[in-house]
Amino acid sequence: MFIEPNITGERRGWIEVICGSMFSGKTEELIRRLKRVKIANLKVEIFKPAIDVRYHEMQVVSHDSNAILSTPIENSQTILLLAQDVDVVGIDEAQFFDEEIIHVCETLAVRGVRVIVAGLDMDFLGKPFGPMPQLLAIADYITKLHAICVKCGNIANISHRKTTQGSQVLLGEKDVYEPLCRHCYHL
Template sequence: MFIEPSLAGERRGWIEVICGSMFSGKTEELIRRLKRARIANLRIEIFKPGIDVRYDEQNIVSHDENKVLSTPIDNSQQILLLAQEVDVVGIDEAQFFDAELPYVCDQLALRGIRVIVAGLDMDYRGRPFGTMPALLAKADYITKLHAICVKCGNIASYSYRKTASKATVVLGEQDVYEPRCRHCYYEGENKNA
């Protein structure tokens, strides 16, 4: 196989997507991967949407209270400006970003950067959420995590909203959402219909 001289030895980037329902451990897995990259002495930069201030204004924080410092941003194009001279970029709560995020991730990967993205794959209605379908389509590696259904104990893939709000984005924790399996999710939806 012929390798073009300008590409020989060049760093290759890729996109990893961690997805699942609420309480499935997405942020915990993102933090774990970023910590391992730091142990390997890789230069990392971490981003989260500015609107997500549930636990902390700057840190990415898991439900288990593990945290890592991040840069809150208002639009995904800022990542291209701020992710200079890095080996790894971490992005949490990807579903809250604008439609340009998949393009931004592509550009970073083309620069030779490992991009690790975490986000909800479905909204509270069980529909694909925000930019996640496009990110999943572009991903080189996908990890789908599951929570445990609070009703029956089976694996949970759905984020059931316990409030009456119909807004797509409602920030909340266990007071607003609970993980449910397919059966228990639809059973709850039918009772609310």
């Protein structure tokens, strides 16, 4: 996809959401799209929540170790301040942002910016996660990715937490989470 001027020469923005469970390739797909944007010489800014320091403090990094430089931020309003005069904005781990991320994405799209957002659509209990349901509702394009169930090999859509920790937000990887299909999750 690319930003195409309309008849008046004005850029039209849109919102793309990449969602799915952990280990489904969301960040990998985000990085792939953003690297293509850079090849096209479009001006891009990439953001991630400051709390996500699992792999690197300043980079968005996939589980497969692909990476792209990003700006860690505390709240979504900062994106509007830092994304001036850009063609594309990339946002990883959107489920960790405040509810204002919805307004931020809409504002950017109205300004003519292509917004690419990646995040978990459900938490470890299989419930909608943070602002993701609203982002999916306003998205122009949605890509839902699936992991592979570690128990049966079918497609997995749930990020099952292997620990008994209670809070909704617990950063972790394969030591804490495993992808499960609906059937295996409910066994």
